[in-house]
Amino acid sequence: MRRWIVVCILLVVVIAPASGQADPFRAWLLHPDRGALTAVDSSGPLGTITLPVPDGFAAVSPDEVAISPDGQTAAYVVYKAGYVEPAVAVLRLSDQQLIANFAPQGMTFTSLGIAPRAAFSPDSQRLALGYMTGDGWELVVIDVTAFAIAARITDRDPQLGPVPRTPDSLPAPVDHRQGGMIGFTVYDLAVTRAASYPGFMWDTLTGALASTPAYATPFVDVYPGSGEVIRAGADERLTRTENYVPDAHYNVLMRINPLTGETAPFFLSPERTLLTPRFVRGGVWIAVGATDGFSETWTLIDRAGQPASGLPENQRIYDIAGTADGLIYVTLNSDAAPMVVRLGLAQGAAPAVLWTGALSDLPPRILWVGSSDPTVLYWPDTLGAAAWAQLVEPLVPPPTLIAAGDVQDDALTIGGKATVATTHGDSLNVRSDAGVVYQIRAKAHPGEVVDVLNGPRDADGFTWWEIRLADGRQGWAVEAADGRRTLLPGVDTAPADGEFTPANPVVSSGLAVGEMALVTLPDTMEALRLRNGAGLDFDIVLLLPTGTLLRVVDGPVEADDFTWWQVRTPEGNVGWAAEVIGSARVLTKQ
Secondary structure (H helix, E strand, O other): OOOOOOOOOOOOOOOOOOOOOOEEEEEEEEOOOOEEEEEEEEEEEEEEEEEOOOOOEEEEEEEEEEEEOOOOOOEEEEEEEEOOOEEEEEEEEOOOOOOOOEEEOOEEOOOOOOOOOEEOOOOEEEEEEEEEEEOOEEEEEEEEEOOOEEEEEOOOOOOHHOOOOOOOOEEEEEEEOOEEEEEEEEEEOOOOOOOOOOOEEEEEOOOEEEHHHHHHHHHOOEEOOOOOEEEEOOOOOOOOOOOHHHHHOOOOEEHHHHHOEEEEEEEEOOEEEEEEEEHHHHHEEEEEEOOOOOOOEEEEOOOOOOOEOOOOOOOOOOOOOOOOOOOEEEEEEEOOOOOEEEEOOOOOOOEEEEEEEEOOOOEEEEEEEEEEEEOOOOOOOOOOOOOOOOOOOOOOOEEEEEEOOOOOOOOOOOOOEEEOOOOOOEEEEEEEEOOOOEEEEEEEEEOOOEEEEEEEEEEOOOEEEEEEEEOOOOEEEOOOOOOEEEEOOOOOOOOOOOOOOOOOOOOOOOOOOOOOEEEOOOOOOOOOEOOOOOOOOOEEEEOOOOOOOOEEEEEEEEOOEEEEEEEEEOOOOEEEEOOOEOEOOOOEEE
């Protein structure tokens, strides 16, 4: 079974607790030996959830689980019997309800992976995952609300040229930022530890891709209160003593500007190899692991690279994560049972045990830290923190643009016209204000011409414009989503590739209730959307790849210019799918 070094980025909601109020701290612990999550807060354990296995699957991956930054959703890898044909399951934690599962097309049997602390976008709306295919790799971004593919990048794209391609290459997200930006490295499974790997910055909205040394290793941490990035790395300009891991001797900690690729060392470790650093104590200190090849220790330093006190001595620490006022860590008690301890560094408080397991339990991993209330900001900013040390001059290698993306020569302008350019029959939500939380007032259909009234505004990782439909209704809509423009400047600017053509319900394929149907998608479609009702306004519950065999259980129903059939998948999922989209028949009688 394939294994890869998970990237320990603490992605959580960006928050500062109000002075004098109780700390709304909460954490999720992962028990990889039993596929379970335990929630803890300052008072102790709150309960344990065993991750459910969806119908048709047999097991949960022991180490590939991610929690969304708002703490409300879990995504994890599941396998069929024999640990083959993996998929991603998405679970709503509040009621332990499985939302959906997704299995990419063409991947190899055990190649799917989630980076636990970089999988979700900061707004919790998107999920990134990488996997190997039979002849390369792919990295996809899934819209969790619609459960549809929002963006995809693959080593087979001809414009990507120098992107690594080996039988053991696997893309690993290491920094999921606002605005649809993802920093990732292409990890080589055949080289478990290397001085560096190829690193990239990918704009998922435009498709632009640039190589950057900022993400040349998986040893990266992002502080959610500021977006600052630090990583372990090697700098030959500073002292570096060879040890038992010479090929991967990370002798410095660096702060990184993810947009420019500038790296500036601020802490030196000549003799011990540095491991994943973690922001602690509200981002003003760093906890860093180090190894000489035989043992591993953790040290606290400040931004000036000076040692800080607080960690217990002579105690093995298995995992560390920062909190707003200190940190929590996993260790063993005097009976050798695992326990999780909270340490308030700012106040110099005594360690407080949050959870203790049984002697038979393996030490858990700290999967997520944030607020018990998703509406309350938790992480303080770092404006008053000490200045970073600078051991040598920063390195600022120019990023190499690999793919320029979908850049439009003309732009939307207030007072002008725009054409709605959604795909595969989807409509564009028009909301009461700029943001995904606002009420949907109307839906604009592909090819519809609208007036541009106001904008742009940036919110929730999207650029918004106020528009007016032909019937006079108006509101705010996104300029781009799913990796492409949804509002094109001018009139009659929609692509003339038949992509926006409504279905033709007159042409019948002979489908009938009780018959079998096969999903047959054109190259322009990545998946067929299975909805919980017959119509475009219903929620998407599953993505069906081409070649999926379905049982027709109800229909047909005519709605939104499409012919809909209710179908059942081999795993027992039931929903409604369109028979024809554009000029393509996507459900064919078998």
